[in-house]
Amino acid sequence: MRMLAVMSRDRLAMMTDAAARYGDASRLPVAHKTLYFFNRPDYAKHVLTDNAANYTKGIGLVHARRALGDGLLTSDGDLWRKQRKVVQPSFQAKRLSRHADAVVQEGRRLVERLHGHRGDAPVDMVAELTGLTLGVLGRTLLDSDLSGFDSLGESFGAVQDQAMFELATLSAVPMWVPLAHQRRFRRARRHLQQVVDELVRRRGADVVDRDDVLSRLIVSARQEKDPAAERTRLRDELVTLLLAGHETTASTLGWTLSLIDGHPDVAARLREEAIGALGGELPVYEDLHRLPYTTMVVEEAMRLFPPVWLLPRRATAGDEVGGYLVPAGADVLICPYTMHRHPGLWDNPDSFDPERFTPERQRGRARYAYIPFGAGPRVCVGSNLGMMEAVFIVAMLAREFRLSLPVGHRVTPEPMLSLRIRGGLPMSVRAW
Numbered sequence: 001m002r003m004l005a006v007m008s009r010d011r012l013a014m015m016t017d018a019a020a021r022y023g024d025a026s027r028l029p030v031a032h033k034t035l036y037f038f039n040r041p042d043y044a045k046h047v048l049t050d051n052a053a054n055y056t057k058g059i060g061l062v063h064a065r066r067a068l069g070d071g072l073l074t075s076d077g078d079l080w081r082k083q084r085k086v087v088q089p090s091f092q093a094k095r096l097s098r099h100a101d102a103v104v105q106e107g108r109r110l111v112e113r114l115h116g117h118r119g120d121a122p123v124d125m126v127a128e129l130t131g132l133t134l135g136v137l138g139r140t141l142l143d144s145d146l147s148g149f150d151s152l153g154e155s156f157g158a159v160q161d162q163a164m165f166e167l168a169t170l171s172a173v174p175m176w177v178p179l180a181h182q183r184r185f186r187r188a189r190r191h192l193q194q195v196v197d198e199l200v201r202r203r204g205a206d207v208v209d210r211d212d213v214l215s216r217l218i219v220s221a222r223q224e225k226d227p228a229a230e231r232t233r234l235r236d237e238l239v240t241l242l243l244a245g246h247e248t249t250a251s252t253l254g255w256t257l258s259l260i261d262g263h264p265d266v267a268a269r270l271r272e273e274a275i276g277a278l279g280g281e282l283p284v285y286e287d288l289h290r291l292p293y294t295t296m297v298v299e300e301a302m303r304l305f306p307p308v309w310l311l312p313r314r315a316t317a318g319d320e321v322g323g324y325l326v327p328a329g330a331d332v333l334i335c336p337y338t339m340h341r342h343p344g345l346w347d348n349p350d351s352f353d354p355e356r357f358t359p360e361r362q363r364g365r366a367r368y369a370y371i372p373f374g375a376g377p378r379v380c381v382g383s384n385l386g387m388m389e390a391v392f393i394v395a396m397l398a399r400e401f402r403l404s405l406p407v408g409h410r411v412t413p414e415p416m417l418s419l420r421i422r423g424g425l426p427m428s429v430r431a432w
Contacts, residue, residue: 011415012337015310019338025324028333035059036326037333039342041368043322044334047313048368048376054319058312059331064163064417066171069232071240072381073417083237084381086220090141090213091381096388100285102139103389106132107396108282114401114429122406122426127153129253129393129425133246136389141245143212144202149195156243158188160416192242196235213241243417248307249386251420256301256394258411258425259352261404266354269293270398271432278399283392291395296357298390302372304352306336307386309419311374336371337419345369403427 018026019039028035038047047055056076065074072083089095110132117123130153138146146152162185165173175182200218207215217237224230260267270293277283277290311334319326326332341349345366346356355361373380380386397403405411405427414422 011310012413015333015335015338016341019335019342025322030059033059033331035331035333036321036324037335038321038324039335039338040322041339041345041366044311044339044368044371044375046321047332047334048311048371048374048378051319052376052378054316055313055332056316058314058333059167064166066162066166066175068159068163068240068243069236071236071238073240073244082220086216087213087241087381089211090216091385093384096384097285099136099140099385100283100288100388100392103136103392104282104284104396106135106139107393109135110393111396111400114397115431117429118401118431120429122428125257125403125425125427126250126254126421127424129250130246132393133250133253133389134242136249137242137245140385141212141241142199142214143210144199144214149198151191152195152242155188155191155195156247158184159192159239159243160247161185162188164416192239193231193235195242196238197231199238200234214238217241244380245382247420248380248382248418249389251305251418252298252302252307252386252390253393254421254425255305255411255419256298256390257397257403257427258405258421259301259304260297260394260398261427263352266297266352267398267402270297270394274395274399278395283395285388288388288391291391293354294391294395294398295387296354298387298394299357299370299372300352300354303340303346303356303370304350305413305419306340306372307418308372308374308380309337309415310335311371334371336374337415339369339371342369400431402430402432404430 014028015037018028018037022037024038024040024043026037028037038044057074068074070079072080072087075083110128113128114123134146134152138144158181161181165181173179173182175186199214203214203218207218217234221230221234221237224233260270273291273293277287283291313332313334315326315328315330315332318328321332340346343349346369368375373383373386405425409426411425412422414420
């Protein structure tokens with residue numbers, strides 16, 4: 001039970017302490033369970049890729065199902081494969097050029113808003129970045145304007161809180177128990193259902209010949225024979241897409257900006273590259289390869305604070321991982337957060353050093369030493385879009401502003417479904 005209390009209170013400390021104390025393979029007792037924690041690239045490769053068919057979604061994601069339903073993040077088996085097939089075409093690399101303009105236009109709006117805050121009280125950049133990533137998600141994948149939906153971020157926060165509560169209690173508390181956060185969750189779920197219904201209503205019957213994710217999901221959900229099941233499935237899949245599709249990128253951008261603030265040499269070099277590559281113009285897709293240093297900065301931010309910080313799996317059949325026996329039904333953990341800070345894999349692992357990602361220094365690095373979006377068949381489907389979005393937005397902001405945290409402000413990680421920043425990110429906005 002002590003480990004369960006630690007999991008509820010400080011999940012990052014639990015994983016970091018286990019890696020430091022027990023090495024690259026350990027068994028962690030949590031309530032009536034034993035978690036098998038593996039923290040080496042070859043072990044991760046085995047679980048996530050080589051023998052991926054033996055591993056289903058594990059602790060945390062299984063329990064989050066009570067909050068998120070059977071969306072792409074929590075589903076398994078044939079349903080997961082069907083869902084992945086539905087959304088996959090919209091994330092193909094050849095479509096990134098089409099999505100680039102939506103990213104840039106949302107970035108332009110953010111820049112304009114921040115210009116209006118120059119010299120004022122600090123702006124909560126988490127809120128600004130959440131609005132930006134939701135706007136990008138609506139324009140790129142849903143072909144819908146999400147700006148009219150109030151309190152989306154608040155509702156998603158309530159859903160994440162409930163999902164983490166399910167993990168900490170192993171779903172032992174019934175949903176009907178009138179705890180404050182469970183009441184917030186029920187209100188949030190009703191609100192998100194209303195959002196989904198309104199998006200479907202706006203789309204109308206014009207879905208068959210359209211190729212955005214919303215239309216594809218509507219067509220797929222109509223295969224359900226029961227109208228109630230159709231509505232629930234569409235809600236589960238869209239809420240998961242909306243949550244995962246904006247949260248990971250917003251978190252990555254927040255961590256990147258906070259790290260840049262502490263390294264003025266990085267900020268200066270970012271601005272120099274953005275001016276040299278873009279001049280005073282808005283970026284276009286072809287500019288992406290002209291921002292190599294910006295890309296390295298984002299990659300290093302994701303090393304220190306990976307958006308997908310924990311990859312839980314459950315073994316269907318018994319297995320052997322690096323000589324260690326894993327029994328059938330065991331819960332297995334791969335933790336990118338600890339892998340990315342492994343002293344045997346990275347020099348000065350806790351320091352911020354974008355130069356780690358130069359081609360020369362990447363040469364010879366174990367492939368699975370760096371897995372910020374997961375790996376294997378279940379790798380994050382939106383990783384290419386999220387990376388493009390982060391690089392362009394960082395370049396656009398670095399060219400225009402010096403964004404600074406208040407003196408003494410501590411940025412604290414909050415390990416939820418993604419590794420977000422606890423309590424917002426207040427930053428002062430100044431022009432160069």
